[in-house]
Amino acid sequence: MTKKAFITGITGQDGSYLTELLLEQGYEVHGSVRRTSTLERSRLAHLYADPRIYNERLFLHYADLDDPTTLRRVLGRVQPQELYHLAGQSHVGLSFEIPETTCEFTAMGTLRLLEIVRDLPEPPRFFHATSSEIFGRPAHSPQTEETPIAPVNPYGCAKGFATQMVRVYRESHGLFMVNGILYNHESPRRGENFVTRKICRAAAAIKLGRQKELSLGDTSAQRDWGHARDYVRGMWLALTHETAGDYVFATGKLHRVQDVIEAAFAAVDLDWQAFVRFDPHFLRPAEPLHLVGDPSKAEAQLGWSATTSFDALIREMTDFEVRSLSNKASEGSA
Numbered sequence: 001m002t003k004k005a006f007i008t009g010i011t012g013q014d015g016s017y018l019t020e021l022l023l024e025q026g027y028e029v030h031g032s033v034r035r036t037s038t039l040e041r042s043r044l045a046h047l048y049a050d051p052r053i054y055n056e057r058l059f060l061h062y063a064d065l066d067d068p069t070t071l072r073r074v075l076g077r078v079q080p081q082e083l084y085h086l087a088g089q090s091h092v093g094l095s096f097e098i099p100e101t102t103c104e105f106t107a108m109g110t111l112r113l114l115e116i117v118r119d120l121p122e123p124p125r126f127f128h129a130t131s132s133e134i135f136g137r138p139a140h141s142p143q144t145e146e147t148p149i150a151p152v153n154p155y156g157c158a159k160g161f162a163t164q165m166v167r168v169y170r171e172s173h174g175l176f177m178v179n180g181i182l183y184n185h186e187s188p189r190r191g192e193n194f195v196t197r198k199i200c201r202a203a204a205a206i207k208l209g210r211q212k213e214l215s216l217g218d219t220s221a222q223r224d225w226g227h228a229r230d231y232v233r234g235m236w237l238a239l240t241h242e243t244a245g246d247y248v249f250a251t252g253k254l255h256r257v258q259d260v261i262e263a264a265f266a267a268v269d270l271d272w273q274a275f276v277r278f279d280p281h282f283l284r285p286a287e288p289l290h291l292v293g294d295p296s297k298a299e300a301q302l303g304w305s306a307t308t309s310f311d312a313l314i315r316e317m318t319d320f321e322v323r324s325l326s327n328k329a330s331e332g333s334a
């Protein structure tokens, strides 16, 4: 029998890579999408275009985390064996501006979904995409699945609540529930207001004469950056493992925002110093410290590892931007 998976946040970076992986593995894939005035589904466009896939093995449903009635109905109808919960307000800086929206979707939205799963006649296995941001100012580095939750921003608080709730539902209701504690993971499909994509895109645009300079906040900030494709493989490995638990998915290596700048500008043969400006608008009221993960448990139990180096990641992202901006220019002149 064909396995069915359901993905919240299917139109995002991780949702699109996960959809590809699950289709390759023979799944029927369902996802929830929000109604918006403009269709933001570009990351799935290549799958839409294939008549053997769209509405044959890939199905989209209008439903959202603030509408549990619809979610309940859709999940009851689809009856997936696996549910990957990736949706939520995921921008940390923005979470200081819209803390209520962030908690409504990221914290309460997750709880609503857990309640629906608990009531389903055959509850699916549940994967929650949580975040290194739950650790904020961590007691130790690198962090593990046992590191105490200590967030420093509204997004981290919302994720911390949802992470702990997933543990409660696993332990108290005996449901198969996994927290994937995901460190920063990037790709050419990353949203444009996250720092890696912003920098790689700017380096390419400056090279092509489309942009004059790049304004950034704290370039000394450090993160553990990996490739999104590796992290969605971890999600699937965790949910198909014989037992449920929490897993850190990380590279174990820290880099500075400054390292991203230098790698991206080097990839287009430009001297970054001529173009990068500081703008206090992009500073955050608080920065987490030393968020670097120890993926030993995922490596030992799931056979998972991060396969893409930092330099290869930034090179792939910058090359992609050069190609796509050049294609747009030639389309415009055709």
Ligand SMILES: C[C@H]1O[C@H](OP(=O)(O)OP(=O)(O)OC[C@H]2O[C@@H](n3cnc4c(=O)[nH]c(N)nc43)[C@H](O)[C@@H]2O)[C@@H](O)[C@@H](O)C1=O
Residues within 6 Å of the ligand: 090, 091, 092, 093, 130, 131, 132, 133, 182, 183, 184, 185, 193, 194, 195, 196, 198, 215, 216, 217, 218, 219, 221, 222, 223, 257, 282, 283, 284, 287
């Ligand atoms: C694991 C975690 O990963 C992501 O959250 P994030 O780490 O906040 O990602 P980011 O790319 O927005 O910032 C990285 C760093 O870069 C600094 N930075 C400097 N200048 C700019 C700047 O101009 N823009 C941005 N966005 N950041 C800047 C900024 O202050 C921060 O220190 C999300 O996926 C989140 O959902 C998640 O779970």
